[in-house]
Amino acid sequence: MLIDIIAGTRPNFMKIAPIIRALTTRSAEGGPLRFRLIHTGQHYDQRMSGAFFQQLEIPEPDVNLEVGSGTQAEQTGAIMVRYEQVLMDRRADLCLVVGDVTSTMACAIAAQKLHVPVAHVEAGIRSGDWSMPEEINRLATDAVTNWFFTTSAHANANLRRSGVEEDRIFFVGNTMIDTLLYNIDRFVPPVFDGAADLEPGRYLVVTLHRPSNVDDVGRLRAMLDAIAGSAAGIPVIFPVHPRTAKTLASVPVPETLRLIEPQPYLEFNWLVKHAMGVITDSGGVTEETTVMGVPCMTLRDSTERPETVETGTNALLGTDPSAIPPALERLLAGQWKQGGIPELWDGKTAPRIVAELERLLARAR
Numbered sequence: 001m002l003i004d005i006i007a008g009t010r011p012n013f014m015k016i017a018p019i020i021r022a023l024t025t026r027s028a029e030g031g032p033l034r035f036r037l038i039h040t041g042q043h044y045d046q047r048m049s050g051a052f053f054q055q056l057e058i059p060e061p062d063v064n065l066e067v068g069s070g071t072q073a074e075q076t077g078a079i080m081v082r083y084e085q086v087l088m089d090r091r092a093d094l095c096l097v098v099g100d101v102t103s104t105m106a107c108a109i110a111a112q113k114l115h116v117p118v119a120h121v122e123a124g125i126r127s128g129d130w131s132m133p134e135e136i137n138r139l140a141t142d143a144v145t146n147w148f149f150t151t152s153a154h155a156n157a158n159l160r161r162s163g164v165e166e167d168r169i170f171f172v173g174n175t176m177i178d179t180l181l182y183n184i185d186r187f188v189p190p191v192f193d194g195a196a197d198l199e200p201g202r203y204l205v206v207t208l209h210r211p212s213n214v215d216d217v218g219r220l221r222a223m224l225d226a227i228a229g230s231a232a233g234i235p236v237i238f239p240v241h242p243r244t245a246k247t248l249a250s251v252p253v254p255e256t257l258r259l260i261e262p263q264p265y266l267e268f269n270w271l272v273k274h275a276m277g278v279i280t281d282s283g284g285v286t287e288e289t290t291v292m293g294v295p296c297m298t299l300r301d302s303t304e305r306p307e308t309v310e311t312g313t314n315a316l317l318g319t320d321p322s323a324i325p326p327a328l329e330r331l332l333a334g335q336w337k338q339g340g341i342p343e344l345w346d347g348k349t350a351p352r353i354v355a356e357l358e359r360l361l362a363r364a365r
Contacts, residue, residue: 001361003035004092004111007061008042008079008103010052011176011284014265015098015121017056018178018350026354033358036092040079040103041066051264056179072102072133079106087114093361097141098122098175100304105137112144117364121175121353123148124155124164127304131212138304147360149353152307152342172352173344176287181347183266184292190267192260194235200274204234206257209241210281212319213299219319220244221251223299226321227279228254230328237271239263277331279324286314291345295336297327313339 003023007016016037023035039061052058065082067075079102087110095111097104098121108118120141127135142148148164150156151174159169189195206227214220227236236257240248253259263271272278272288277295280286283305289296290312298309298316308314313336317323330336 001033001093001365002090003033003094003096003357004038004087004107004116005035006038006040006083006095006097006103006107007058008040009099009101010043010265011099012101012103013052013056013058014179014284015175017058018175018182019096019098019121019353020058021182022350022354025351026358031354031358033354033361036062036090038062038083038086038107039064040083040107041068042075042079042101042103055265056183075102076106079103080110083107083110084114087111087116092116094119094357096121096357100125100134100138100141102133102137105140108141108144117146118144119147119149119357119360120145121149122151122155124150124159124169125152125304126155126158127300127302129300129302132210135304147356149356151345152305154306170353170356171344172356173346173349174287174342175349175353176284177291177345178347178349179265180269180288180291183269184273186266187270187273188266189270190260190263192258194258198235198237198274201276202234203275204231204236205271205275205278205280206236206238207241207278207280207282207285208238208299209243210300211243213281214241214244214247217247217250219321220247222321223324224251224254224257226324227328228256230325231256232328232332234276234332237275239268239271277328277336286312287345289313290339291341293339295331297324297331299324307342311340311342313337 005016063086067078095116096119097108111118123142129135148169149172208214238257238259239262240259273292278289279297281299286296286308290308296314301318303316309316
């Protein structure tokens with residue numbers, strides 16, 4: 001039985017790596033499932049794609065749709081057309097999509113229209129913010145999903161409220177955490193100017209890429225000024241996303257912020273693991289900081305991962321820059337909350353997914 005595994009962006013790569021390992025292990029044991037790795041090319045340069053494949057030990061894709069850049073509609077259309085042709089050339093028994101990017105939604109729709117069942121890993125998470133493209137992708141993907149693999153009780157409840165039957169929901173945990181725990185002893189210090197001078201526990205990490213935070217020059221400048229002005233001279237390391245870089249060209253950057261290139265997985269998470277704290281608008285980073293016990297501040301008004309706030313080390317600050325100074329004051333005073341690890345975020349999610357897929361596909365034949 002053939003499973004298409006869809007990946008298009010860096011967050012996808014982190015989520016598929018443990019699933020590929022688990023499928024490969026089961027195949028060697030005589031398991032019935034085989035996979036075809038489909039890279040849509042949504043992230044298409046070496047920094048945003050190739051290095052992650054190498055570090056996470058992901059095999060070369062069987063198919064690369066090579067959609068490249070474009071508007072969301074252009075990327076969606078190109079992915080659907082090209083993946084449809086792949087399925088018509090050789091039909092899969094299942095399309096497995098992960099996360100909430102354009103590739104996730106586009107391949108799920110293309111597969112379902114050809115009557116190929118869809119499994120969604122990280123199904124059911126919701127922010128309630130329809131201004132985020134990811135929220136639309138989540139809703140559209142789950143609307144055409146057959147089997148839902150979830151990371152939390154919140155996701156389970158969201159799916160039940162939308163009318164999904166209980167026997168199609170599988171609470172398995174978080175494959176992002178499988179990847180984190182598998183690689184945590186392999187993290188390596190990054191190489192950039194001044195990296196050797198970083199003292200563990202005495203620097204901050206910032207990541208910003210959401211359009212609502214980085215597309216407006218005034219808003220981005222106010223956020224960076226608030227961070228730099230409240231950091232009490234502690235270095236602030238800022239790996240700059242390509243989207244953010246465009247706006248930063250028009251922003252005077254405070255001297256205490258050290259702008260660096262986007263980092264590969266092992267280097268970036270070394271920075272996070274040894275940081276005093278992280279300021280971010282990335283959902284994935286809130287998950288990683290929660291498991292590593294690193295204080296995290298999220299510059300968003302809502303989160304699709306409330307367990308990182310309720311159980312973990314994350315605090316939802318909102319998008320008003322005035323919320324940053326008091327939060328940093330608490331952190332610097334050693335008054336940040338102690339967090340725990342959410343249920344089933346134990347590094348064993350991918351084998352649970354593969355076991356369920358074997359059962360489900362055997363029953364569907």
